[in-house]
Amino acid sequence: MMHLLRSLPRCKPAGVLLATALLLSVPLCATGFAAPRIKSPPNTAEQDYYKILTYTIPPGVVLEAGALEWLPDGKLAVSTRRGEIYLIEDALNEDPSKATFKLYASGLHEVLGLAQKDGWLYCVQRCEVTRMKDTDGDGRADIFETVNDDWGINGNYHEYAFGSKFDRHGDLWVALCLTGSFTSESKYRGWCMRITPDGKMIPTCSGLRSPGGMGMDSKGEMFFTDNQGPWNGACCLKHLKPGSFQGHPDGNKWYSLTDAIGPRPLDPVTGSRIAIEAKRIPQFVPPAVLYPYKMMGQSASGFATDVSGGKFGPFSDQLFTGDQTYSTLMRTSLEEVNGVYQGACYPFREGFGSGNLPVLQAPDGSLIVGGTNRGWGARGNKPFALERLVWTGKTPFEVKEMKAKPDGFELTFTEPVDPATAGNVTSYAMRTFCYIFQKEYGSPEVDFTTPVIEEALVSADAKSVHLKVKGLVEGHVHDLKFDGVRSEAGAPLLHPQAYYTLNQIPKK
Numbered sequence: 001m002m003h004l005l006r007s008l009p010r011c012k013p014a015g016v017l018l019a020t021a022l023l024l025s026v027p028l029c030a031t032g033f034a035a036p037r038i039k040s041p042p043n044t045a046e047q048d049y050y051k052i053l054t055y056t057i058p059p060g061v062v063l064e065a066g067a068l069e070w071l072p073d074g075k076l077a078v079s080t081r082r083g084e085i086y087l088i089e090d091a092l093n094e095d096p097s098k099a100t101f102k103l104y105a106s107g108l109h110e111v112l113g114l115a116q117k118d119g120w121l122y123c124v125q126r127c128e129v130t131r132m133k134d135t136d137g138d139g140r141a142d143i144f145e146t147v148n149d150d151w152g153i154n155g156n157y158h159e160y161a162f163g164s165k166f167d168r169h170g171d172l173w174v175a176l177c178l179t180g181s182f183t184s185e186s187k188y189r190g191w192c193m194r195i196t197p198d199g200k201m202i203p204t205c206s207g208l209r210s211p212g213g214m215g216m217d218s219k220g221e222m223f224f225t226d227n228q229g230p231w232n233g234a235c236c237l238k239h240l241k242p243g244s245f246q247g248h249p250d251g252n253k254w255y256s257l258t259d260a261i262g263p264r265p266l267d268p269v270t271g272s273r274i275a276i277e278a279k280r281i282p283q284f285v286p287p288a289v290l291y292p293y294k295m296m297g298q299s300a301s302g303f304a305t306d307v308s309g310g311k312f313g314p315f316s317d318q319l320f321t322g323d324q325t326y327s328t329l330m331r332t333s334l335e336e337v338n339g340v341y342q343g344a345c346y347p348f349r350e351g352f353g354s355g356n357l358p359v360l361q362a363p364d365g366s367l368i369v370g371g372t373n374r375g376w377g378a379r380g381n382k383p384f385a386l387e388r389l390v391w392t393g394k395t396p397f398e399v400k401e402m403k404a405k406p407d408g409f410e411l412t413f414t415e416p417v418d419p420a421t422a423g424n425v426t427s428y429a430m431r432t433f434c435y436i437f438q439k440e441y442g443s444p445e446v447d448f449t450t451p452v453i454e455e456a457l458v459s460a461d462a463k464s465v466h467l468k469v470k471g472l473v474e475g476h477v478h479d480l481k482f483d484g485v486r487s488e489a490g491a492p493l494l495h496p497q498a499y500y501t502l503n504q505i506p507k508k
Contacts, residue, residue, distance in 0.1 A: 003237035013334065020260075043347075044495060046349050046351070047349065047351075048392065049313070049392055049396040049494070050313070050389050050391055051392055052349075052352065052353075053176040053205045053387065053388040053390060054385065055088070056099070058101050059280075061086070062384075063080055063086065063370075063386055064081040064372035064374060065078050065079070065371065065384065065386055066111050066112045066113075066358060066372075067114040067301075067358050067370075068359075068368050069081040069360065070116075071121070071171050073324070074089075075088060075091070076088040076336065076368065077104065077121060078386065079114050079123060081374070082110075082210070082373060083106060084106045085106075085108070085141075086102065088100065088101055088447070091338070092363070092364055102259065103140070103185050104121075104140060105140070109125065109126045109127060110125065111123045111493075112162045112358075113161070113174070114163070115163065115172060115272050119264060120133050122364065123163070124163025125161065126153055127149055128148060128171060129147040129149070129163070129195050130144055130147060144448075144467075145462060147172075147195060148200070151187055152189060153186055154179065154185055156180055157184060158178065158179060159177055159179055162174070162177075162212075162213060163214070164214050164216070167194075168220050169396055170196070171197070171202075172195040172302045173193060173195075174192065174194075174195060175224050175240075176188055176208065176309050177210055178209055178248065178250065178251065182230055182250070182457075184253065187257070190206065190248055190251025190345055191203055191385050192240050194475070197437065203257075203258045204240065204260075205240050205242065205245070206245050206246065206265070207252070207284075208224070209247070210226060210227040210228070210232075211225060212300050212301035212336060212357075213303055213357070213358065213367055215303055215305065217305055218305050218306075218307050221341075222239075223288065223319075224237075225300035225303065226247075226292055226300070227300060230438075230441055231247045231437065232247065232248070233434075234291060234293040234442075234443070235291040235293065235296075235299065235300035237288050237332060237340045238285065238288060238290070239288050239339065243283065244261075245281060245284045247274075247284065249265075249268060250266040251413060252264050252265065252267070262283070265282070266280065267279045268281065268284070268437060270439045271437075272435060272437045273289070273434055273437055274435070274437050274478075276475075277481065278451070286340070288334060288341035289332050289501050290338075290491070290499070291499075296345055296499065297323030297328060298324075299324035299376060300330075301321070301323060301324045301356055301359075302358040302359045302440075303319045303320060303332070303359055303430055304320050305318070305361070307361065313395065314360070314395055317335075319331070321345075322358075322359050322369065324371075325376065325377065325379070326350070326378075327350065327351070327355055327356055327371065327380055329356065331347075332344070332400065332403045337404055337504040337506050342404070342502060342504065344498045344501070347497065353380045353382040353387060354373050354380040355373040356378075356380075362388070365390070365391065368386070368388055369387045369389060370471060371386070372384045373379065388403075397414065397487045397492070398414045398493060398495060399411050399413060404502060404506050405466065405495075405499065408466065408468045408469035409466075411464060411465045411467065412463060412464045415463075416463055416488040417463070417465065418462075418485075418486040419487060421486045422458050422462070422485045422486070423457070423465070425453045425454070426484060427456070427483070427484025428453050428456065428467065428480065428484070428485075429453075430451050430453060430480050431450050431478075432451060432471075432477060432479065433446060433449075433477055434476045434504075444462070449476070451473075453467055454468045456468075462500075465485075476502055476503070478500040478501075479499050479502055480499075484494050
């Protein structure tokens with residue numbers, strides 16, 4: 001789970017000044033919880049395939065990055081949690097120390113969303129969507145306009161607002177965190193809104209808890225990351241299907257203000273399971289991908305979809321999701337099965353300088369990653385950082401994608417496999433588990449099962465393996481280890497593990 005300490009610039013409505021607070025959230029521990037995972041040694045081989053370049057931040061600039069955006073003139077816009085926006089020139093130089101920073105705007109309120117359109121730079125603050133531009137050419141914004149401020153804010157430290165890029169209809173999506181991360185004390189807290197091109201706010205989804213980032217997949221569908229806590233046993237990626245309920249019921253009181261997405265859904269039953277409640281509550285959309293807590297991270301944050309057409313390596317159309325606590329990027333593949341999104345997550349890259357928050361793909365395919373550790377500790381020991389992740393051109397031996405089949409899973413690989421090891425069922429191990437769906441904070445892993453891998457069928461081109469599995473369980477995370485698989489050249493996998501969230505078993 002992620003709690004970000006609020007910042008203190010002015011914000012509409014005027015006169016709101018928040019009290020200083022530093023809240024370090026502690027995960028609930030109780031008898032029966034899985035033992036804490038011990039941090040493994042760094043995977044130093046990752047840098048052979050994806051290298052981290054670190055920008056030199058000018059003295060006196062506190063660049064606790066909240067959002068990122070590329071501008072038509074090639075500059076990189078970076079907002080900060082202190083309410084500033086900087087423009088970075090020469091951001092794609094092979095030597096990141098050559099990049100130059102210039103202040104573009106200040107006096108905003110914890111900007112966690114940036115998007116550009118028609119010469120305007122749009123930002124999502126806690127309290128409103130604002131657009132701005134520089135009309136006199138001096139490099140500083142001089143016109144600021146309120147686009148929409150129809151949601152509530154009461155000064156609570158946790159009432160963040162995350163913004164998307166513009167969707168195919170020209171709408172900007174805004175995800176509103178709950179009050180204090182548990183309840184909804186201000187209008188529409190715990191909801192997702194769309195802001196239309198003419199500034200109208202359309203309630204779109206309810207049931208959000210603590211978003212850490214939002215964005216689109218390669219098909220233009222909107223997703224957000226939600227963080228562990230009440231009604232969230234673990235961090236996860238959720239599909240923002242219009243009209244959906246995302247799982248946390250406290251914000252459902254605001255259905256009394258709108259009929260935009262239909263009637264109020266039933267409240268979930270505490271102590272139940274996600275799969276059970278998804279069948280009982282028609283509006284409830286289960287998480288597309290669960291990020292197992294402490295196995296994959298603790299604070300899922302922003303993500304970027306690789307739409308570079310191969311400039312970032314062999315993972316086209318996949319999502320790269322930050323984790324603020326672990327200072328990592330995770331890799332996520334998605335598929336739609338029986339009308340429901342689901343998929344797998346995989347370790348990808350560790351070793352970032354601070355707690356990763358926003359992630360943006362650059363025009364050359366590399367990823368820009370912003371970091372901050374204020375309000376919640378991070379493995380990266382810097383208070384803030386701005387970094388660029390670049391593919392070296394070497395292809396790692398990885399499971400490229402794990403997809404569900406009616407009788408098991410299909411694994412595709414980035415390189416041809418050795419048929420002897422990949423076709424041996426002893427090269428694999430699988431267990432499944434789920435989380436308690438409850439109003440209490442978090443959850444242990446529960447309801448463990450051990451499916452039997454009956455066959456491992458290697459394709460003719462040796463690029464995929466069909467695992468026939470007895471004992472698939474809908475609603476469970478399928479934790480698959482494949483330590484025994486080797487490449488055609490005899491190399492082990494860079495990351496020999498994947499976690500697949502099986503919401504639906506394919507019918508054929």
